[in-house]
Amino acid sequence: MFKNLSKYLPKTCLWTFTLIITAIIFGPKSLVYSANVTMAWSANTEPNLAGYYIYYKNGTSGPPYNGTGVDEGDSPIKVPVGYFADPANPEYTMHGLSDTEISFFVLSAYDTEGNESGFSNEVYYIDVPASNLPPDTTNIVYPENYSGDVEVPLDITTAAFSDPNNDDHFQSQWQISEQSNFSKRVVDIASDNYLTTFSVPHMVLKSNHKYYVRVRFFDIYFTASNWSSTVEFTTAYFFVDLNGNGISDADEVDDSVDFNLDGIPDNYQPQIIKCVKASDGSVSIGIEKASSTAEEIESLEVIDPDTISDTFNRPADLIFGLFAYRLRVTNPGDTATIRIYFSGDIFESDVFYKYDTINGWYDYSEHTTFNDDGQSITLEVKDGGYGDSDGLANGVIVDPGGIASGGDSYSNLGSNIVGCFIATAAFGSKFEKHVQLLRRFRDFYLMPNRIGRMFVKAYYKYSPPMADFIAKHDSMRAMVRISLLPIVGVSWIALKIGPVSIVALMLIFISCFVGLVCFRRRYKE
Numbered sequence: 001m002f003k004n005l006s007k008y009l010p011k012t013c014l015w016t017f018t019l020i021i022t023a024i025i026f027g028p029k030s031l032v033y034s035a036n037v038t039m040a041w042s043a044n045t046e047p048n049l050a051g052y053y054i055y056y057k058n059g060t061s062g063p064p065y066n067g068t069g070v071d072e073g074d075s076p077i078k079v080p081v082g083y084f085a086d087p088a089n090p091e092y093t094m095h096g097l098s099d100t101e102i103s104f105f106v107l108s109a110y111d112t113e114g115n116e117s118g119f120s121n122e123v124y125y126i127d128v129p130a131s132n133l134p135p136d137t138t139n140i141v142y143p144e145n146y147s148g149d150v151e152v153p154l155d156i157t158t159a160a161f162s163d164p165n166n167d168d169h170f171q172s173q174w175q176i177s178e179q180s181n182f183s184k185r186v187v188d189i190a191s192d193n194y195l196t197t198f199s200v201p202h203m204v205l206k207s208n209h210k211y212y213v214r215v216r217f218f219d220i221y222f223t224a225s226n227w228s229s230t231v232e233f234t235t236a237y238f239f240v241d242l243n244g245n246g247i248s249d250a251d252e253v254d255d256s257v258d259f260n261l262d263g264i265p266d267n268y269q270p271q272i273i274k275c276v277k278a279s280d281g282s283v284s285i286g287i288e289k290a291s292s293t294a295e296e297i298e299s300l301e302v303i304d305p306d307t308i309s310d311t312f313n314r315p316a317d318l319i320f321g322l323f324a325y326r327l328r329v330t331n332p333g334d335t336a337t338i339r340i341y342f343s344g345d346i347f348e349s350d351v352f353y354k355y356d357t358i359n360g361w362y363d364y365s366e367h368t369t370f371n372d373d374g375q376s377i378t379l380e381v382k383d384g385g386y387g388d389s390d391g392l393a394n395g396v397i398v399d400p401g402g403i404a405s406g407g408d409s410y411s412n413l414g415s416n417i418v419g420c421f422i423a424t425a426a427f428g429s430k431f432e433k434h435v436q437l438l439r440r441f442r443d444f445y446l447m448p449n450r451i452g453r454m455f456v457k458a459y460y461k462y463s464p465p466m467a468d469f470i471a472k473h474d475s476m477r478a479m480v481r482i483s484l485l486p487i488v489g490v491s492w493i494a495l496k497i498g499p500v501s502i503v504a505l506m507l508i509f510i511s512c513f514v515g516l517v518c519f520r521r522r523y524k525e
């Protein structure tokens with residue numbers, strides 16, 4: 001059985017060119033103990049092409065492709081172009097693949113200088129036994145059929161998986177549509193992560209709107225069950241947008257915002273740019289169309305990262321939180337570019353992260369440009385491809401993402417340490433721009449060295465009660481804000497211009513901290 005998954009596989013492309021290869025697989029099929037597979041693909045046409053790498057693995061789809069055990073060698077198998085009898089129609093046969101597990105394959109090309117392209121689409125191979133039967137048809141248990149007021153974000157859940165051969169549950173395909181016959185879908189995602197619960201991607205579902213959902217299960221041989229019976233539901237009225245600009249009326253920016261610096265308030269330019277602010281006012285973001293294929297920014301919102309239940313690979317610190325938008329493109333499958341402005345400094349060392357249901361959290365650097373203004377990035381996104389989380393070339397791109405501080409990881413301090421408690425208490429929000437600078441300073445200059453980490457650890461141990469105390473006293477808050485300003489200033493210089501004396505900075509931190517402790521003691525007495 002052969003199938004093209006055409007799945008987007010994020011991979012940092014280190015090289016100046018990217019090659020797309022479409023691979024197909026065909027027989028001969030299995031021998032007695034193990035399978036032989038021949039792959040064929042469209043040849044790469046770069047003049048300095050030197051060969052291909054064939055990557056494989058067994059079990060689950062997606063990287064890392066670190067398979068072993070094939071007679072030709074461990075993954076990746078390097079095949080110089082001279083190997084092929086007909087380089088215009090390359091074919092390659094592998095011997096000794098597993099005949100009980102699914103094998104997945106991707107290809108890359110390399111040139112005469114050793115540069116490697118990105119991956120091709122993924123293909124798979126499995127030898128299906130004649131006795132295999134499809135899994136039993138499931139049914140959706142939440143939401144219930146004809147239910148209204150369904151809260152968003154929504155997790156759809158099904159009954160448990162069962163299979164007449166007792167096979168394992170390999171994958172589920174989830175479809176949501178505005179039509180009862182599913183002629184056009186707003187979501188069509190096959191996931192081996194969301195098997196009996198599906199977290200509908202952000203921005204897919206509109207407020208107070210009727211939808212239809214269905215699901216089918218796949219066993220380990222990629223044999224599909226029948227579709228579940230369709231469930232009709234209506235979302236709650238969760239989005240008040242009386243002026244119809246696609247931004248929650250409570251989260252609109254005022255007329256002073258002019259991210260694109262053309263002298264016209266962005267609020268008067270909805271055809272070009274749309275802006276939103278976090279509900280506490282600490283962060284605002286503007287999204288501007290940057291290619292002719294970007295037809296309309298339909299909707300934009302700031303979202304709480306905690307509403308995404310999948311935390312695997314999630315960056316520890318999303319400097320401006322997360323935001324999501326819905327972009328309509330001219331034609332299904334179009335590639336579009338947009339420019340995103342932030343209400344605070346961003347740095348080249350930052351990393352733009354995205355989340356989608358198929359790939360989870362991933363580094364989006366390959367399609368992100370940090371602009372010279374230090375306040376904006378340009379993103380390239382493709383309907384049904386990279387940067388689109390609805391899994392479909394349907395003319396709409398839905399896209400949650402955020403800026404992660406590029407500093408060192410500090411997960412060894414325990415989970416959820418993202419705030420600078422004292423600064424947060426003084427400035428009112430962890431996303432406030434002064435607090436952001438301090439968080440970055442911590443990540444860049446304190447976390448990478450041992451003394452810095454010790455200080456941060458002590459700080460996180462002793463500062464929460466202090467922060468509580470500060471937050472409750474307005475005069476203290478003002479005083480702390482003023483006393484933090486020199487530190488913020490030095491942090492800014494360090495981040496912007498480069499490392500100054502770290503020891504001196506840490507001394508300032510420590511002396512301010514000690515000063516606060518003493519002050520609090522005296523204040524209490």
Ligand SMILES: [Ca+2]
Binds near residue numbers: 163165167219
């Ligand atoms: Ca089966």
Ligand SMILES: [Ca+2]
Binds near residue numbers: 242243244245248249
């Ligand atoms: Ca509005």
Ligand SMILES: [Ca+2]
Binds near residue numbers: 265266
């Ligand atoms: Ca403007």
Ligand SMILES: [Ca+2]
Binds near residue numbers: 383384391
């Ligand atoms: Ca799409």
